Each structure stands twice: as structure tokens, then as C-alpha cells.
Amino acid sequence: MTQTPAGFGITLIGDRINPGFKSTRELLECNDLAGIQALAVRQAEAGAASLDVTIGARAQSDPQYLVIVIRAIQEAVPLPLCFDYPDAPTQELCLRTYDQARAGGQLPLVNSITEDRWHLMELYRLRPFRVVVMVSERVENGVARANKTAADFASTAKRAALRLNRDYGIALRDVFIDISVSAVVADTQGMHRATLEAIHALRADAELKGIHLMGGLTNIGQQLPAKAADGSDLKLALENAFLTLAVPAGFDAVLCTPWRPYAPLPDDNYVLQVYREFLEQSGTNALRVVRKLYRRV
Amino acid sequence: MSERAEQEKQLIEWLSDMREDEAIALANRMLLEEKANPLRVLEVCRMAMDIVGQRFSQGEYFLPELVLAGEMLEKIGAVAKPLIRHSDGPAQRKLARVLIGTVHGDLHDIGKNIVTFMLDINGFEVKDIGVDVPVQTFLEEISGFQPDVVGLSGFLTLAFDSMKETIGAIEAAGARERLKIMIGGGQIDETVRAYAGADAFGRNAVDAVSLCKNWAAAA
Numbered sequence: 001m002t003q004t005p006a007g008f009g010i011t012l013i014g015d016r017i018n019p020g021f022k023s024t025r026e027l028l029e030c031n032d033l034a035g036i037q038a039l040a041v042r043q044a045e046a047g048a049a050s051l052d053v054t055i056g057a058r059a060q061s062d063p064q065y066l067v068i069v070i071r072a073i074q075e076a077v078p079l080p081l082c083f084d085y086p087d088a089p090t091q092e093l094c095l096r097t098y099d100q101a102r103a104g105g106q107l108p109l110v111n112s113i114t115e116d117r118w119h120l121m122e123l124y125r126l127r128p129f130r131v132v133v134m135v136s137e138r139v140e141n142g143v144a145r146a147n148k149t150a151a152d153f154a155s156t157a158k159r160a161a162l163r164l165n166r167d168y169g170i171a172l173r174d175v176f177i178d179i180s181v182s183a184v185v186a187d188t189q190g191m192h193r194a195t196l197e198a199i200h201a202l203r204a205d206a207e208l209k210g211i212h213l214m215g216g217l218t219n220i221g222q223q224l225p226a227k228a229a230d231g232s233d234l235k236l237a238l239e240n241a242f243l244t245l246a247v248p249a250g251f252d253a254v255l256c257t258p259w260r261p262y263a264p265l266p267d268d269n270y271v272l273q274v275y276r277e278f279l280e281q282s283g284t285n286a287l288r289v290v291r292k293l294y295r296r297v
Numbered sequence: 298m299s300e301r302a303e304q305e306k307q308l309i310e311w312l313s314d315m316r317e318d319e320a321i322a323l324a325n326r327m328l329l330e331e332k333a334n335p336l337r338v339l340e341v342c343r344m345a346m347d348i349v350g351q352r353f354s355q356g357e358y359f360l361p362e363l364v365l366a367g368e369m370l371e372k373i374g375a376v377a378k379p380l381i382r383h384s385d386g387p388a389q390r391k392l393a394r395v396l397i398g399t400v401h402g403d404l405h406d407i408g409k410n411i412v413t414f415m416l417d418i419n420g421f422e423v424k425d426i427g428v429d430v431p432v433q434t435f436l437e438e439i440s441g442f443q444p445d446v447v448g449l450s451g452f453l454t455l456a457f458d459s460m461k462e463t464i465g466a467i468e469a470a471g472a473r474e475r476l477k478i479m480i481g482g483g484q485i486d487e488t489v490r491a492y493a494g495a496d497a498f499g500r501n502a503v504d505a506v507s508l509c510k511n512w513a514a515a516a
Contacts, residue, residue, distance in 0.1 A: 020484065057457070057492075086455050137404050144429060146404040185360045186407045222483075223360055223501070284368050287361035291315075294359070 008243055008262060011050075011253035013082055013109075014043030015216065017073065019056040028055050028069075036069060037076035044077045046258035050109060051077065053094070054084035066090070067097045074102040082109035082132065082255075088120055095126055112178055115139040115160060121168065130174040132214070133160045135198075148189055150197035153179055157202055161211055172210040176253060177202065181215040181242060183222040184275075184290055190282045196245060203250025214253035217242065225294045230270035234294060236260065237271035244272060301333065305341045312345035313352070315362055317369055324373040328380060335377035336385050342370050346418065350503050363502060364411065367418045374418075391422040393513040396444035398430035400459035405452035408482060408502075412448060415502040421509055432459075432466045439472050445516065446509050449495070451482040460493035468494075477512045481505060 016039050019025040027035040043051055053073065059066040073081065080103040083094035091110055098108045112132040113120045116139050123129075137144050138156040147153050157177040164170040179198055182191045199213050220242055221235030228234040243251070244265045265272040271293060278289040291297055298306070304327060311320035324342070327333040349366040352358040395416050399409050406428050413425045424442050426434060439447065447467070449460045460480055467473050480495040481504070490498040499505040 057454070086453070144404060146406065146428065182407075186411065188364075225356070225359060284365060287364055290361045291359075291365075 008247050008254075008264065010243075010247060010251065011212070011214075012046075012048050012258055013214070013253060013255045014040075014046075014048035014051045014258045015218070015255050016043055016257060017051060017053045017055075017069075018084065019054070019058075020218075025056075028058070031065075033068065033072040037072055040073045040077045040079075043258045044079055048079060048258045050080040050082050050106075052082040052084050052111060052255060059085065059090045059093075060087075063090070063093055066093060070094060070097045071099075074099050078102060078104050080104075080106040080108055080130075082111045084111045086112070086117060086120075088123060091120060092123055092126065095123060095129060098127075107174065109176065113160075114144075115156065116144040121164075124168050128170075130176065131164055131170060132176045132178050133157065133164070134178045134180070135160070136178075136180040148191065148194065150194040150201060153194060153198035154201040154205075157198070157211075158205065158208060161208055172208060173212070176212040176214050178255075179213060179215045179251075181217055181220050183219045184238060184278060184293075185223045185287075187278075187290075188283050188286050190286070192242075193279050196249060196279070199246055199249045199251050212253045213251050214255060215246075215251065216255040218256075224290075227294065228271050229292065229294055229296050232271060234271065236262075237265070237269070238275065238293070240265050241269070241272045241275040245275075304333075305337075308338075308341055309345045309348065312342060312366065312369055313348040315365060317365065320369055321372055325376055328373075328376050334385050335380040339374060339377050342373055343419075346370060350506070353501075353503050360411070360501075363415065367414055370418050392420045393445040393509060393516070394422045394424070394442060395446045395448060395509060396424050396426065396435075396438055396442050397448035397450065398426040398435065398438075399428040399450045399452075400456050400463055401429055401431050402459050403451045403453045403456040403482075404428045405450070405482070408452065409448075409450035412450070412481065412499075412502045412505045415506050416509060419506050419510070421513075432463050435463050436466060436470050436472070439467065439470075439476070444476055446477045446479060446512060448505065449478065449480045449493075451480070451485070454484065456482060457489050457492060460489075460495065464494045477508075479505060479508050 016024055019028050040051055055066055055069055083091055085091050107128055107130045109130045109132055112134040114134045114137055135153050135156040137146050147156055161172060161175045164175055179195050181195060202208055202213055217239045221238045224234055228237050240262055274292045278286055281289050308323050324338060327338055328335060346366055349362060353363055397409060397413055399405055413423050416423045426438055449463060451460060464478055478495045479497045479499055480493055481499040485498045497508050499508055
């Protein structure tokens, strides 16, 4: 039986309004507002709790179009929006355009801040919002550094969440920690192991009760073949394998395509077994295990 | 076919079929016991790498095979290189110099590291200057290292602007005409290439190697 991510018991943020998807890019390029609205409705019907929104670089060259797209989406669905821009002027335009009443009174989400992009929080003077904090990097002695270990992810997440709570009064339930779920195909540094360990650690931290732990799943199966060695859909199976381990550990929100037929995998599932084996390995040995995903060796 | 020719054929086959243990054992035997010409063994390894690259381009192989093949080549190289004597022939000349780094504002390094590794094992002299590289650092490194090719890496959408800025600064410094610039990263395509003002973009490490080989051949 298949389920939606909501069937995993987690919050779903729909990721389709993004020109990274070719079909969406075409809708955006043709100014097909009805098509974008239909995409919003389809995601809502598939169980999305909110919708991620980006129209790509056109937001900077043609800001009025961004306003038109946001209004069109809000006319079509009563869901809160998650604005996916790293720069303050574009976020400001999104937040000014957002109509909270149309979203059932729910706050928008700003996706995303990092310790190095903390200046985006100045926008909090405009209006309250929920925050997505990307913890793939931190600031150390004034310099941005990539996080690679579970301790890096967890300490960056905790520092940011408590700072948002202390300095802006943002409730922990309004903080979404975005833990990167990287491509297994290039993971020789144990990033997946670190991600899962950080989820465990953050969920176990009593000071962080209520915080959301989320991530996007589009990278996990990148540059791998379509079919797994057992004949299943490899990308879907990998996403399921990650969720099967991450959700019980405390992962409770996901940025993804809402109608992906997600379901927990049984213990004897081939891809889940290989994924577990991969989690035990580092260096090129991890890649030897990755090969087993698509080739019986 | 002579015994040596058959051995070489076998080595190419095992390397390109990812039979790591057999390939490395055979290469070691050829080098250490049978005193095969180390330059010839490395040449054979590169032929195998070309097959791996072709299989990758055709969708038969994926990133793990590229990296594992590269690792085999490195292991064999570590045995072969100390054995090279002047009488074996001229030392392999580096094809070209490549300077590579992730542009400022972006800390992603996985793709860049793979490209660096693949260029290196394909005979390029590569200098990797890390992540979040300021424009000024690129200019200084170009002036010091004198690369033939500059590779700019970036995964985030905000990297597109950093690439444009970096390439603009290289141009303003009067160094643009002397080198080729390639860009790569998760979302890079022709639109980004045109926006940033690069000469070419690559979707993966094999593309990067092909671009550099073509430019080196044309130079």
C-alpha cells in the first residue's frame, strides 16, 4: 500500500512551484497563471500543509511578476506559503504581498536563513513569520564554514533556534531546521550518517521541544540510474529508505513533491538494506556500497 | 598476440569492468615482477579510463564507477611512478593548468572535488583553491599560477551572481583573453553560462575533462 508523506505522519511542504522543474519553468515562462494555480491545487489536494514558492531569477528582474504569482496562488489555495529566496529584497516583497487571512491566519515561512544570512531576520520588523534555518553551514569567528558532522549540524541548529526564540520571541514550533539530505552518489564523508545522528540528537534535546526537523529529498537520488538492482524505482526507494529511518528518529517535515507515493519500507527491502549498509561505510567503500543499489555485484 | 599484449588487454578489461582486486594485482605483477615499462602501464590505464568515461557518458556507469576507476589509477600510479627511469621515455607532460574553486557565498565542495580528482588523473595540473573563494583571490591565483583554464563551481542559485562577478573581474583585470572559463554545479545550464559569461559549462566531471582536453588540443 502506498501513502503520501502525510501517511508517514509528517508535515509536507510542496516543492513544485520552482522553475527547477521543467514543467513548472514552462508555466512560469508562459505566464500561465491558471497552470500555476492548478499546480498549487494539486499539491494541496495531495496533502501539502504549505507550499514552497520560487520563480527563480525573474523575481529580481521582474518583481511585479512575483507579486502576481503569489496573489494567484493565494487565490487558488488557502495554504500558507514558504518563500524560497536567500536575499532580503525579494523576501521583503514576498512578505509584503502575502495575505495571511487567505491562508487561514497562518504565518508564512521564510526559506531560508543561515547563520551567515542572519540579516534576513531584520525583516521580522515587517511582520511575524516562521523560519526555515539551513544548518549545512555555520559562522565561526566571522567566517562561514561548511558543516560536515552530526555535532556541527546539531550545534548550529540549537544555537540558531534558541537565538530566534530569545531575540525575536519566535516559538520553537515555528522554527524549521533544514538538515541537508545529500546525494548518496557522492557521499564519501558520511554525511547521511551525520544527518541521521543529528536528527536523533536534536529530537532528544529537551530544550528544543517542539522544533521541526525537515529536509528536502530531491538530492538523495541524484545522478543515479532510474532502476534499482531489485527492479524498483531507485530514487523513490532511496527517499523511502531515508524516511523509514529518519521519521522514527524525529524528522517531522519534508519538502517534496506531494503526490510521490511514499511508504515505509519493510526491513527486508533490498534498497533499505543496502542503504543501511551504506550508512556504515565511509570513503570509497561507501561508493562500493552505492553501486549495489543499481548493480548486483 | 604477444603475452604482454594479452596482459595489457586483460588489464584494460578488468579496470574498465571495475574488477578492482584483479586489476590492481595484475598491474602490480606487471610492474614489480615482470618489469614492464611503467609509462606503458600508465598509458594502458588511461585507455581503460577512456572506456570508463565513455560508459559514463552512455549512462551505463555512474559517479561511483568514475571515482573507483580513478582510485585504481591512483593506486597503480603510486607503484608505477617511482619506477620510471629516464630511459623509459620522456616524462608525461601535463596537458594544461587548471585553476578551480567554488565561488564566494557558496561552500559546496563535493562536485568541485570530483572534478579536481578527475582532471588530475587525466593528466592536468590542477590547483584547487577551495570554497567560498573571494573574487580577489581568483585574480591573485590567476596571476601567480597562470592557468590555461579556470573552473568556477557553485551549487546555490546565488552562486550564479558570484560567477558573473568573478568573470567580470577577470575581464576587468585584462586576463580574460588568455584563459578559458568553465562553470559547473547542480543547476548550471546554458542560461546560466550565458548570464555568467563563461566559455562553457559542464554537467559532470567527464564533461569537465572533455572541455579541458578539447581546449588543450586546440591551444
